[in-house]
Amino acid sequence: MYVFLIIPLCVLLLWLYVKWTGMKNYWTKLGVPQGQVHPIFGSMTFLQKRNPHVWLTELYQKFKPAPYVGIWVFWRRGLVVNCPELSRQILVKDADVFRNRNLASGKSDPMGALNLFTVDDPLWSSLRRRLTLVFTGSKLRGWTPLYQSKVSDLVYRINSDCEKGIKINLRSLFADFSTDIIGESSFGVQCQATRNNTGPLREMTKEFEKYSTWRGLAWSSIFFLPEVVDIFRFSFWPKHTVHYFRKVFKMMVEERGGYEREMDGKRDLLDALLKMKQDAKKDNQDMDLDILLSNAMIFLQGGYDTSSTSLLYAAYELAHHPEIQQTLYEELKQAKEALGSKEFDAESLATLPYLDAVIKETLRKYPIMGWLDRLALKDYKVNDQLTIPANTVxxxxxxxxxxxxxxxxxxxxxxxxxFLPENAQSIVPYSYMPFGEGPRMCIGKRIGQNTVRYGLAAVILNFELLPLPEYPKPNDVPVEKKGLFYMPGIPLSVEFKRRK
Incomplete structure (x- = not known):
């Protein structure tokens, strides 16, 4: 009887050995540098042990100056591109070959599978075209009073916490601020998290920040092995946050007059989502409610998380670099004096070169998502030495x-x-890509830039940031291991000293 068990096991082990042998020699035979390969995990043995950004940086340095490195994303061929010119070629010039991404959620998780971040063409193109209306220059200018109100709340919060002797958690502070910005600008919901750390949308984003082992495995699968998502019924977001957001979304729609009230799609994100459903109905199509919910949730997470993390790292670096902080303060002070009784708006902040340089340097050193994944839809000639087969990630x-x-x-x-204007020409094209490039670059780039500009300007104008001795220096801050984005692995804080 044992023979009937041993034979299949031996066949399986033999198959794994043959498969592994082919994998570990595949890229080398093509003249492409390749590291060690695990028979099951391929090159992905770092997952849940190190942040992908750390692994990618080490891979880059190990095989430098190779323009690319061959990897195995479990059992799928992968190519890591380490060259700005090849990056332009893939992301822009030949974008039609690389329309889709490798990450995806499954049928068991429609909320994670149907948003602009994860979905493939042709639905992606339709969503992108419709949602772009939310981020026009005129729309962003219309949010000026909102930004001005929230930076006032931000200054109030810092003063209040300092008076109470509270050691301010930078991530929590800036997450409160950016959640309010996204909540009010995208959904028209009154939010007060900046002042008091609470509110329905903030309760959701707090859950987004928690990376348990299970959620880490879920994200690792969605980003690198989507084929197993349905097997284990992984989800992009914690299921209880999805249930909660359904209730919140229903409440927001009812306040707008329901799904039947005619929308022009130009007011905010919620307006655009409702109009998409109405347009589909006019064309005798049924747009699933999950498409609306999924895109609302991804804008909430993507908008609050990236901006708050950029503000966190900018503030932390400035606290450890007083000379840089002073230069920025002088620029902001002069600009504010020139405005007289007026408050900063998006246009006046965008003209400040040193503020712009500080933010760009923060995003250079701390890219929130430091890789851009694309899936080759057909065989693709990378250069004269290498052609990759279809479905290579x-x-x-x-x-x-x-x-x-x-x-x-x-x-x-x-x-x-x-990043000052006089040094701009020395930046090699496509060596700096914090928002991505090409058709699938970040749709929320402008709102993210505005959020960070307003928030950082308000903080530096009102407070001197000083380092606290019990916290590590910037280069020694550990990175979150279970999550996939570039986030600090420990809480960080600085001293806020009120300026005279």
Missing amino acids: VYVNAVGIQRDSKYFPEPEVFRPER
Whole structure:
């Protein structure tokens, strides 16, 4: 009887050995550098042990100056691109070949599968075209009073917490602020998290910040092995937050007059989502409610998380670089004096070169998502030496490129001067890609830039930031291991000293 068990097991082990042998020699035979390969996990043995940004940076440095490195994303061929020119070729020039991403959720998780971040063409193109209306220049200018109100709340909150002797958690502070911005600008919901750390949308974003082992496995599968998502019924977001958001979304729609009230799609994100459903109905099509909910949730997470993390790292670096902080303060002070009784608006903040440089340097050193994944839809000639087969996943190694001393000397040093106008010509095209490039670049780039500009300007104008001795220096801050984005692995804080 045991023979009937042993024979299949031996066949399986033999198959695994043959498969592994082919994998570990595949890229080498093509003349492409390749690291060690695990028979099951391929090159992905780092998952849940190290952040992908750390792994990509190490991979870049190990095989430098190779323009690309062969990997195995479990049992799928992968190519990590470490070259700005090849990045442009893949993301822009030949974008039609790389329309889709490798990450995806499954049928068991429609909320995670149907949003602009994860969905493939042709639905992606339709969603992108319709939702772009939300982020026009005129729309962003209309949000000026909202930004001005929220930066007042931000200053009030910092003063209040300091008076109470509260050691301010930077991530929590800026997450409260950015959640309010997204909540009110995208959904028209009155939010007060900046003042008191509470509110229905903030309760959701707090849950987004928790990375348990199970959620880490879920995200690792969605981003790198979507084929198993349905097997284990993984979900992009914790299921209880999805149930909660359904209730909140229903309440927001009812306040707008329901699904039948005619929308022009131009007011905000919620308006655009409702109009999409109405347009589909006019064309005798049924747009699933989950498409609306999924895109509302991804804008909430993507908008609040990226902006709050950028503000966190900017504030932390400035606390450890008083000379940079002083230069920024002088620029903001002069600009504010020139405005007289007026408050900053998006246009006046966008004209400040040193503020812009500080933010760009923060995003260079701390790219929130430091890789850009694309899936080859057909066989693709990378260059005269290499052609990759269809279904090869390609990762543009943005974090590796942005930390290469060839493009940014002393990359571990926080140096905003790199991005001042007089130095702009020295930046190699496609060596700096914090928002991605090409058709699938970040749709919320402008609202994210505005959020960080307003928030950072308000903080530096009103407070001097000082380092606290019990916290590590910026280059020693650990990175979150279970999550996939570039987030600090520990709470961070600085001293806020009120300016006279």
